[in-house]
Amino acid sequence: MSTASNGQGTGAGALLAILRDGRARTRGELAELTGLSRSTVSQRLDGLIAGSWVVAAEDSISSGGRPAAVFAFNERARVVLAADLGATRARLAVLDLGKTVLAERAAELHVDQGPERTLEWVATAFRELLDGAGHDLDQVCGVGVGLPGPVEHASGRPVNPPIMPGWDGFDVPGWLGARLGAPVLADNDVNIMALGEHWAAGPEIDHLIFIKIGTGIGCGIISGGRLHRGAQGAAGDVGHIRVPASEAPCRCGNLGCLEAVAGGASMAAQLRAAGVAANGSRDVVALMRAGDLRATRLVRQAGREVGAVMASIVNFFNPSLIVIGGDVAEAGEQVLAGVRETIYSRSLPLATQHLGIRSSRLGDRAGVVGAAVMVIDHVLAPDAVDQAFGHH
Amino acid sequence: MSTASNGQGTGAGALLAILRDGRARTRGELAELTGLSRSTVSQRLDGLIAGSWVVAAEDSISSGGRPAAVFAFNERARVVLAADLGATRARLAVLDLGKTVLAERAAELHVDQGPERTLEWVATAFRELLDGAGHDLDQVCGVGVGLPGPVEHASGRPVNPPIMPGWDGFDVPGWLGARLGAPVLADNDVNIMALGEHWAAGPEIDHLIFIKIGTGIGCGIISGGRLHRGAQGAAGDVGHIRVPASEAPCRCGNLGCLEAVAGGASMAAQLRAAGVAANGSRDVVALMRAGDLRATRLVRQAGREVGAVMASIVNFFNPSLIVIGGDVAEAGEQVLAGVRETIYSRSLPLATQHLGIRSSRLGDRAGVVGAAVMVIDHVLAPDAVDQAFGHH
Structure with missing residues (x-):
């Protein structure tokens, strides 16, 4: 809520918020969009140009008369x-x-x-x-x-x-x-990956779940365009949700956690127990890519286990997009197939009819x-x- | 974002937003809290008083000098x-x-x-x-x-x-x-109950889940103080989450839904199958109150089944408060005990250490x-x- 209407800067933030979509606009358009007077718009634009946040140009496609000046956000300002x-x-x-x-x-x-x-x-x-x-x-x-x-x-x-x-x-x-x-801001790595994937997915996606399947399993949650961190900042800790019919020991001390059956560390351990050299999630994916059937089966099954947990969460949360990232997600279609198979068969039709499930767009850069x-x-x-x- | 700084009304909303907490404040306090000039504060207060949204009084506990005028939100305005x-x-x-x-x-x-x-x-x-x-x-x-x-x-x-x-x-x-x-606003009944219980719980509760256990089972979700409705407005549809090890037929056509084992309609059907006259969730609760052990056992078990589903959701969502309402919740401690037992044994300590689980404060008025x-x-x-x- 911007309340400092006596402050010299009021309105500058609103102008930047509009221009950040990348489109250039005239003073008149900005006045109309903000409700600010044209003189206030001009004053604020002067300040923003002086700070190099906004650049002015001439609108060459203006029809007739002299071209109107247009103003655009300067992505190179800082x-x-x-x-x-x-x-x-x-x-x-x-x-x-x-x-x-x-x-x-x-x-x-x-x-x-x-x-x-x-x-x-x-x-x-x-x-x-x-x-x-x-x-x-x-x-x-x-x-x-x-x-x-x-x-x-x-x-x-x-x-x-x-x-x-x-x-x-x-x-x-x-x-x-x-x-x-x-100024420095810090947050959990899965939360910031969710922010990155949400940005990459576009502003029309309001409710997104990003699942990272690596050594462990966790997720980042976007509700109404904003990161949902939860009461203790512990939201998204899906790796320790209990999977039915599993008694696999988890590093957390409990039995049957999702991570203990579908995490990269657990898959590598299962391969080692079968006599295959695998040190972590990256090795599991490499083996799968090399055509190892045991690794392929494990990855596919891991996708199903993650999907079974997410099926419940889809009914609860009704996201519009689920994005899968992390080392194991590099296995691509094998993981996605397992996740999709289970979510689409177990979640409610209303919650899945427009639900997208895809792998990370940003990969390592999320x-x-x-x-x-x-x-x-x-x-x-x-x-x-x-x-x-x-x-x- | 309040951007209409040329508008006559700018600031009135900010003043009301502050005064709605019920405390009376002086012009000076309001100027400081909003960043508005004292003259703008006075102007806006005049308008709000004329509309009867705000009432003026004299602060009797003002120390020394003449008492300062204070202004308070008028809850009886409309x-x-x-x-x-x-x-x-x-x-x-x-x-x-x-x-x-x-x-x-x-x-x-x-x-x-x-x-x-x-x-x-x-x-x-x-x-x-x-x-x-x-x-x-x-x-x-x-x-x-x-x-x-x-x-x-x-x-x-x-x-x-x-x-x-x-x-x-x-x-x-x-x-x-x-x-x-x-103006008329409409929403799903469980969503508005969640809004009511969130208001009753107080503004310090940011993340709340309201579960209604009646004929069916559904929940309303508050994330960051706001209702989370989900992509198709279908969030909170937990009644059809699959419960492990159950093949009970559900009215939705699937097998093993939470509602089919823990909803009031299902409990009444189970009692009828055992030769007990029970028509719906209210009868189940009445039987339990009358000391019927089968009804008591069913209600307690229903609490556990709801708790098992919510345990996963607690790990995912990390709420600060879970409120249980609906007809079956009238069974009180028997339901709560089952829910608590399962959530506390299955969710992560970080997510449950400050988690409150209680029955509805507003009851039928939620x-x-x-x-x-x-x-x-x-x-x-x-x-x-x-x-x-x-x-x-």
């Missing part, structure tokens, strides 16, 4: 830094405000070495990436970080993350913000794109823009 | 009409803007007689109720209707409702609005209170208020 940290791998990227990746780097990085060493590496790598892309820290409007564990989003601090020793309660935004001089979405939506929120321009 | 229609029963109420029930009526009403006859009765009953409470139609700011089937919320039209012959696509808001002269919440939030949305005052 850059965003994004980091997607897994247990042992990291992907870093510099993106513009249109979520185009300008530079990126993937590297081995073990989060179990603790927050300072990990984030020191991240900060250094960000500076090198920026340098290489011809940008500097002054142009960074925000930093987004995905972490492989539960994160209290408001503070950006990890909460008892099981595979991140030393990170519990660590002030990730404070530490990294001090080194990079920009995390960094999602981290950028999180940061850009925060920085360009109408209230935040009005306030920034009001305090000029 | 009234709301609310109707909760079930398959064979209706509850109607007149409420003030603080959701206090001023007058109400419960009656037998069969929706299968079609929309015109049903709504004609509703319109007449509303006029009588208003009369009896000493109000007239001019004071009605909106009408909320809950219907026992899927409703497209944006249009208020039922969508293929299975137990409402003749209602498919019927323009409920248009028909009723023409007779009552006020629907009419929720319908009022829906209408009041719509009418008093800051943008709607700004617009109304801008067009004075």
